Amino acid sequence: MSPERRRRAAVIVLDACGVGELPDSAEYGDAGADTLTHVAQDAGGLTLPNLGELGLGNITTILGVPAAGAPVVHGRLHPLGPGKDSTTGHWELMGTITPAPLPTYPDGFPDAVVERLRAATGREFCCNKPYSGTEVIDDFGEHHLKTGELILYTSADSVLQVAAHDDVLAEPELHALCATLRGVMTGPDAVGRVIARPFTGRPGSFERTTGRKDYSLDPPSRTYLDELADDGVPVHAVGKVHDLFAGQSIDAAHPGKTNAQSIASTTALLKDLDGGLIFANLVETDQLYGHRHDVDGFARALKEIDDAVGLWRGLLGPDDLLILTADHGVDPRSSHTDHTREHVPLLAITAGSDGHRHDGPMSDVGATVLDWLTGREAPELPGAPFLASGFTAAG
Incomplete structure (x- = not known):
């Protein structure tokens, strides 16, 4: 990467904020799952002006969040591998696809x-x-x-x-x-x-x-974080991201046990970091509210996230990329209180890009980050950039 051009990217995972069932959701007991749509309906509507302006309401129908007239890059992403948990979800975002379902124990451990x-x-x-x-x-x-x-x-x-x-x-x-x-x-x-x-x-x-x-297990294959490490791009993990990747190719871990901690850590990095990737998890929509089917708590957490997004937008420079996404769902209308297998949202913010629709695999996130920060791709990994980095032309 040219020393004259220090780019930044931030990937923020809104834990469990799924946006609709996948073709195989019924095989997981999750037919009809649609976390954000159902949270909004059961809460009587959501007030999310920043996410709404970016295009959250253009991705799917969310009561209280109308479609934006000029959305950023937006769409729905899907996993390529099996599973519906935080580990495989975060791995998928960074180009690692688990080859087989990880073991589960519905009757307890033998x-x-x-x-x-x-x-x-x-x-x-x-x-x-x-x-x-x-x-x-x-x-x-x-x-x-x-x-x-x-x-x-x-x-x-x-x-x-x-x-x-x-x-x-x-x-x-x-x-x-x-x-x-x-x-x-x-x-x-x-x-x-x-x-x-x-x-x-x-x-x-x-x-x-x-x-x-x-x-966590070590990722089963090479990730886009490994690619960034090879190019000397620093990776800063916020919250449980460090643990989910077993620390692999992560340079620094920052506090994020609560949403307040994760938001504060991410804000500080956006103010002070001069280059690299911020990879953050906002856990409370999953850990505190999703698994308890606490719709009101879920809605409050989303409003706090929306306020943070408004702050973060003001901290972005012309060479910054901010991606908002998720790892799976946890639909409050599900008959169980576990994760639900769903599409995840995509909102991508950067100066000068058109607000096109992009639907694709979750690994497109990692591919886009690599291209944005280094100007290159990794053809051996799944995923493809959904933005033109403009790196060569600008550099």
């Missing part, structure tokens, strides 16, 4: 797996079922405090989760234990993520802390 967990950690476990993360501490927290057994649970996604009260296992010890479990869950049991879930409080008022930590 005895042989649990025995491996015991042998690796010297701890006993309780629960061992698919469970809501808030309900599991309500139902098993008191037992956990009395016995010291750690709360082991999963979901419809490829995850192994361990919840522990700070009085039983301090947060650093829980993190260390889950790192050990990551090393145990290999081969056919290589779940996408091992997640530490610390909590505090007393029976009847348990609360999860912000000390969650995800231990």
Whole structure:
């Protein structure tokens, strides 16, 4: 990259903000899923002036968000591989397609797996079922405090989760234990993520802390982040992005346990960073509200994101690219409380580009970022740029 031309790109993932079912959604139990449309309808309409001006209402029908007269690049993106979780969703955005579905455990983990967990950690476990993360501490927290057994649970996604009260296992010890479990869950049991879930409080008022930590598999193939690293382009991860890529080809991790933290980190980077990629996750539409089918909370989080987008637009320079997208859905009308397999939105903002419609694979995001920041493509990776970088002409 020419030293005279320091470009920036920011990819912001609005976690779980899906925009409509995929052709195979019914195979996942998600026929008719349409997260943002249903959140808007059930909330009585959304007020999102910044996202609306960019063209969110041009992507699909969202009550309260009319189509814009002059949208930016906008459309719907789809995964190329199986799954509907955060790990594979973020991987897809950066050009890594998982070759087969990651293992799930709808009946809990088999005895042989649990025995491996015991042998690796010297701890006993309780629960061992698919469970809501808030309900599991309500139902098993008191037992956990009395016995010291750690709360082991999963979901419809490829995850192994361990919840522990700070009085039983301090947060650093829980993190260390889950790192050990990551090393145990290999081969056919290589779940996408091992997640530490610390909590505090007393029976009847348990609360999860912000000390969650995800231990992901390494991406199964080369990513656009690797391509950027080869060209010396710095990558700054905000929130759980660092964990989802197991830190691979990421230069710095910035706080993002909450949306407020992620927004503050992203804002600071847009003010101060002189070149490179900002790759951020805004988690609360998934973690706090989506899985609980809390439509009002989801709508409030979207309004806070909309306000942040308005701020970020004012921080963009002529050589900056801002992409807003998602990783999957979590439809509040679903019969379950897990992720839903859906298209994800695309809004791409940069100076001088026309506001055309673009529908394509999620990996087009990574391809566009690489081209924007380096002026080249990576033909061996899936995806193609949806913007002309103008890099050669301008550089």
